[in-house]
Amino acid sequence: MSMGLLFDATRCIGCGACSSACKEQNKLPGKVEEVLTAYTWTTLQQKEGLNVRRLCMHCEVPTCASVCPVAALKKTKEGPVVYDAERCMGCRYCMMACPFDVPKYQWDRPVPIVGKCILCAGRIKDGKSTACAEACPAEATTFGKKEDLIWEARTRIRQKPGAYVDHIYGLTEAGGTSVLMISNVPFDRLGLKTNLPADPPAMRTWQVLSNIPDFVGVWGVFLYGVHWITARREDVAKAGDPDNGKGDQS
Amino acid sequence: MNMVATQPTRRFRPGFWTAVFVVLFLAFCTVTVIRFTKGLGAVTNLSDQFPWGLWIGFDLLCGVGLAAGAFTLTAVVHLFNLKRFEPIVRPTILTGFLGYSFVIVALLLDLGQPWRIWHAIVYWNPHSVMFEVAWCVMLYTTVLAVEFSPVVFERFGFHAPARIIHRLITPLVILGVILSTLHQSSLGSLYLIVPSKLHPLWYSPMMPLHFYISAIGAGIGMVILESYLSKRAFHRHLEMDLLEPLARGMVVTLGIYGLMRLQGIRRNHAFGSILDFTYEGQMFLLEFTLGVILPVVLMSFRRLRNDPDWLVGGAFMAVLGFVMNRLNISITGMEAASGTRYLPSAMEIIVSVGLVATGMAVFAFAVRTFPIFPEGSGDPARKPGA
Numbered sequence: 001m002s003m004g005l006l007f008d009a010t011r012c013i014g015c016g017a018c019s020s021a022c023k024e025q026n027k028l029p030g031k032v033e034e035v036l037t038a039y040t041w042t043t044l045q046q047k048e049g050l051n052v053r054r055l056c057m058h059c060e061v062p063t064c065a066s067v068c069p070v071a072a073l074k075k076t077k078e079g080p081v082v083y084d085a086e087r088c089m090g091c092r093y094c095m096m097a098c099p100f101d102v103p104k105y106q107w108d109r110p111v112p113i114v115g116k117c118i119l120c121a122g123r124i125k126d127g128k129s130t131a132c133a134e135a136c137p138a139e140a141t142t143f144g145k146k147e148d149l150i151w152e153a154r155t156r157i158r159q160k161p162g163a164y165v166d167h168i169y170g171l172t173e174a175g176g177t178s179v180l181m182i183s184n185v186p187f188d189r190l191g192l193k194t195n196l197p198a199d200p201p202a203m204r205t206w207q208v209l210s211n212i213p214d215f216v217g218v219w220g221v222f223l224y225g226v227h228w229i230t231a232r233r234e235d236v237a238k239a240g241d242p243d244n245g246k247g248d249q250s
Numbered sequence: 251m252n253m254v255a256t257q258p259t260r261r262f263r264p265g266f267w268t269a270v271f272v273v274l275f276l277a278f279c280t281v282t283v284i285r286f287t288k289g290l291g292a293v294t295n296l297s298d299q300f301p302w303g304l305w306i307g308f309d310l311l312c313g314v315g316l317a318a319g320a321f322t323l324t325a326v327v328h329l330f331n332l333k334r335f336e337p338i339v340r341p342t343i344l345t346g347f348l349g350y351s352f353v354i355v356a357l358l359l360d361l362g363q364p365w366r367i368w369h370a371i372v373y374w375n376p377h378s379v380m381f382e383v384a385w386c387v388m389l390y391t392t393v394l395a396v397e398f399s400p401v402v403f404e405r406f407g408f409h410a411p412a413r414i415i416h417r418l419i420t421p422l423v424i425l426g427v428i429l430s431t432l433h434q435s436s437l438g439s440l441y442l443i444v445p446s447k448l449h450p451l452w453y454s455p456m457m458p459l460h461f462y463i464s465a466i467g468a469g470i471g472m473v474i475l476e477s478y479l480s481k482r483a484f485h486r487h488l489e490m491d492l493l494e495p496l497a498r499g500m501v502v503t504l505g506i507y508g509l510m511r512l513q514g515i516r517r518n519h520a521f522g523s524i525l526d527f528t529y530e531g532q533m534f535l536l537e538f539t540l541g542v543i544l545p546v547v548l549m550s551f552r553r554l555r556n557d558p559d560w561l562v563g564g565a566f567m568a569v570l571g572f573v574m575n576r577l578n579i580s581i582t583g584m585e586a587a588s589g590t591r592y593l594p595s596a597m598e599i600i601v602s603v604g605l606v607a608t609g610m611a612v613f614a615f616a617v618r619t620f621p622i623f624p625e626g627s628g629d630p631a632r633k634p635g636a
Contacts, residue, residue, distance in 0.1 A: 035298075036298070037298060038298075063443060065377075066375075066377045066378060066443075067377075067378050067379065067380060067443055068375055068378055068380070069369075069370050069375055069378045069380035069381040069383075069384050070366075070369040070370055070372075070373040070375065070381075071373050071374065071375040071378075072373075087366075087369055087373055088362070088363065088366075089361050089362065089363050089364070089366040089367055089369050089370070090361045090362020090363045090364075090366075091360075091361055091362075091380055092301040092302065092362065093378070093380045093440075095298070095301040096301055096302050096444065097443045097444060099446055099447075101298075101299070101588075104298045105290075105298060105301060105362065106289070106362075107289060107290050107291030107296065107297070107298075108289050108291050108292075109289050110286060110287055110288065110289050111362075111363060112289060112290065112362040112363070113362070113363075193446065195446050196446050197445060197446070201442075201443045201444070201445060201446075202377065202443070204442045204443060204445065204455070205377070205378075205379050205439055205442050205443050206377055208379075208435075208439050208442065208458055209376065209377065209379065209382060209439070212382070212432065215432075216428055216432075219427075219428055219431060220424055220428055223325070223329055223424045223427055223428070224420075224424055226329050226330060227328065227329045227331070227420055227424070230329070230330055230331035231331060233331070234331055
């Protein structure tokens with residue numbers, strides 16, 4: 001059972017209750033900032049007269065989880081992509097690789113960790129909704145089963161023709177995400193990335209990595225073969241040489 | 251004079267370069283202290299928009315890449331059996347080992363929590379290119395240390411372990427070549443994951459191969475360059491009879507690489523950004539002219555290859571172009587998507603320069619202390635028992 005969030009930009013009133021609830025739930029210090037930081041896991045941005053939520057999209061095949069060398073990031077079966085700060089050694093490849101630029105770092109601390117939305121994984125396990133969805137007074141952020149949310153989004157788009165852009169952001173982006181967004185303004189104008197391939201980026205590295213064992217075998221045999229042939233050739237040359245190898249072999 | 255200069259027991263006399271090194275080293279130590287007390291933000295210009303900077307682009311990517319001469323030459327001598335290149339293998343392995351040590355020190359500074367570096371051994375994620383990189387760094391540094399160890403054993407008169415390693419040299423070299431192939435290409439694979447971020451002048455599904463081949467080319471360039479530098483520092487003569495054929499190898503390698511890069515750009519339909527002379531286009535032109543076109547064209551002429559000045563100049567351009575390529579991929583090509591500009595801070599530069607200087611100082615020390623350069627090649631002092 002995979003859970004998710006549906007954010008409807010046409011309904012959001014910009015009160016910021018979601019961001020404040022997130023700070024409280026995750027005990028994050030400081031005020032809500034305008035961009036995502038290690039201490040602001042979700043925020044509202046004003047674009048084209050609308051308010052857009054920024055938060056981790058919780059990809060179905062998360063790029064961050066695929067690139068993490070110590071498997072500190074993981075997709076849980078309930079939907080959230082969670083982070084184990086105890087494992088993280090701080091290579092920041094997740095930040096580099098995330099197609100949505102979500103993971104952020106504690107640059108100001110001598111012992112830093114990554115900060116990002118974890119879709120209130122603990123609350124979901126307890127059968128509750130996320131703190132942001134619970135706090136939303138306008139039902140702009142809805143929590144539920146991902147399949148129900150897709151159905152709900154399609155219904156809203158179908159019922160009011162012209163009121164929405166005919167696209168659910170997150171359905172295919174970077175292989176699909178657990179957080180979905182709908183809007184009446186094209187998504188690129190809301191500051192969301194629209195150049196993302198529909199295949200998960202993780203597939204591109206896995207194509208290479210999955211071939212390494214085969215490659216090692218073939219390459220090793222080839223290299224030994226080269227050595228075998230050249231060494232044999234030297235032996236033959238020495239045997240045929242009247243000097244019998246006493247001369248130098250250049 | 252020469253005899254004294256190259257004897258392992260030569261008295262160390264501090265000069266101008268020693269002073270420069272000491273200043274750089276102290277600056278490096280200061281930055282290290284600030285970095286570990288105040289955090290990465292206090293010393294670097296890195297940010298949430300730009301999490302990888304000079305220490306990854308130069309220290310890691312170039313440190314590993316320019317160490318490629320070691321596996322190339324060990325393969326040439328021990329697998330392709332071109333024994334005449336043997337005299338320059340030892341300094342090349344030493345450069346490789348120092349290059350990798352340089353990378354490890356840089357990683358210890360760049361990682362947020364370097365004291366957890368052993369986590370890569372315990373917590374596995376075979377889906378991560380960084381996981382592959384971590385294992386290759388560990389294993390190949392070990393292989394390089396073992397390949398170099400006979401030099402140390404000889405110096406202290408332990409001949410038995412040196413003989414054992416000598417007998418195992420073929421499997422050892424094969425292991426080193428496999429690990430290097432994986433490692434060099436994996437640095438290109440690192441960037442396969444960012445198709446929507448890296449500029450199409452550089453992004454290509456073939457990046458692992460681009461990184462591997464260009465590292466061989468630039469690695470050969472480094473071998474030539476380092477022969478020249480040690481010639482100047484230790485008053486040796488240039489082994490032109492060995493370096494000239496190496497330059498031919500460099501021409502072929504860089505030629506193949508250049509062609510592959512152009513094919514990649516054609517597939518991405520990115521020639522427009524060169525013709526439009528965009529920021530990325532200009533940086534690409536600079537990199538490609540310096541690192542591919544000029545070395546390939548100039549070193550194609552036998553007359554220029556046989557002239558020590560031109561030869562060293564060609565190798566220097568190849569190395570410089572290689573460094574520019576790695577910086578373009580890690581910095582220039584990523585800037586547009588990040589929505590910000592990144593210029594390394596003074597303290598980031600101090601760390602990188604300080605590490606290069608330390609590498610050179612250790613190289614100089616090793617050459618004075620151990621039998622690196624062989625008998626008969628500019629080293630008349632090396633007589634058994636001298």
